[in-house]
Amino acid sequence: MKNRYCLITGATRGFGEVLAREFWEAGASLALIARSRDGLERLVANLGKRSRQEVITVAADLANPEATGEIVGRVRGKFPRLDVLINNAAIQGPIGSFWENDWEEWVKTIQVDLLSPIALCRAVSPWMIEQGGGSIINLSGGGATGPRANFSAYATAKTGLVRFSETLAEELRPYNVRVNCIAPGAMNTAMLNEVVDRGADAAGQKEYAQAVKVKQSGGASMQRVAQLCLFLVSDAARGISGKLISAVWDPITSLPEHLDELSGSDIYTLRRIVPKDRGKTWGNEQ
Numbered sequence: 001m002k003n004r005y006c007l008i009t010g011a012t013r014g015f016g017e018v019l020a021r022e023f024w025e026a027g028a029s030l031a032l033i034a035r036s037r038d039g040l041e042r043l044v045a046n047l048g049k050r051s052r053q054e055v056i057t058v059a060a061d062l063a064n065p066e067a068t069g070e071i072v073g074r075v076r077g078k079f080p081r082l083d084v085l086i087n088n089a090a091i092q093g094p095i096g097s098f099w100e101n102d103w104e105e106w107v108k109t110i111q112v113d114l115l116s117p118i119a120l121c122r123a124v125s126p127w128m129i130e131q132g133g134g135s136i137i138n139l140s141g142g143g144a145t146g147p148r149a150n151f152s153a154y155a156t157a158k159t160g161l162v163r164f165s166e167t168l169a170e171e172l173r174p175y176n177v178r179v180n181c182i183a184p185g186a187m188n189t190a191m192l193n194e195v196v197d198r199g200a201d202a203a204g205q206k207e208y209a210q211a212v213k214v215k216q217s218g219g220a221s222m223q224r225v226a227q228l229c230l231f232l233v234s235d236a237a238r239g240i241s242g243k244l245i246s247a248v249w250d251p252i253t254s255l256p257e258h259l260d261e262l263s264g265s266d267i268y269t270l271r272r273i274v275p276k277d278r279g280k281t282w283g284n285e286q
Helices: 014-025 037-047 067-078 103-131 152-175 190-203 205-217 222-232 252-263
Strands: 005-009 029-034 055-059 084-087 134-139 177-183 244-246
Touching: 005 014, 005 103, 014 029, 014 037, 014 222, 029 037, 029 067, 037 055, 055 067, 067 103, 084 103, 103 134, 103 152, 103 177, 134 152, 134 222, 152 177, 152 244, 177 222, 190 205, 222 252
Parallel strands: 005 029, 005 084, 029 055, 084 134, 134 177, 177 244
Antiparallel strands: none
């Protein structure tokens, strides 16, 4: 990642902080985005200074639709190029039956988890096209590949983000800009604590039990997820675009061996299940 410039949202807590540290250690210059100015200052102080690497910070709340324009404007004023955008910032949103959710909180979740990442992609795409290439990673999450009761706002946002990423990947393919999503798995973060705190009545027994189990076991390795991000933006991953890749289940170390198969198929994408996929002979699908 030497001489690469990266923008990371949600950089001061949980996985975002791990992501910032891993990319810094790999040699990247960073634009770090988070709501807390104090948190950003502490993170930068702990990163330590390195020659030929820059770090800038922007304190911004992605619940504000105008924040994305301010972020990209500030970064373009400081960085000569942008090689990587990682949309990591997200909120859990309301937990419980959809019809009982606070509507303002539901809409806010769509803004933070879906519309703001899309707006950042929209803002940086021309920049990446101008410079001849780049890589975008959008963090997916629970509910993107199957229904997730009692988490309707979060699941809706993440599903939309995956399909948007697949679509944008096709549009940007001629310009050498890759777009991928990562399903990180259940990580031991503040968002997980929200599920535990709300309890089984709001989250549902299955979600609550899983959250407690992850809390006790430590959850998915944040370092492994960060390493997957580093791989997907590296030259070794050229040709991988428009995919949703699981940091937990997919053979990430051997993906370079299957670049042709990945680029020419619908592997690791959202699709409709038809009868023949389940061994049925009825239906008109060919």
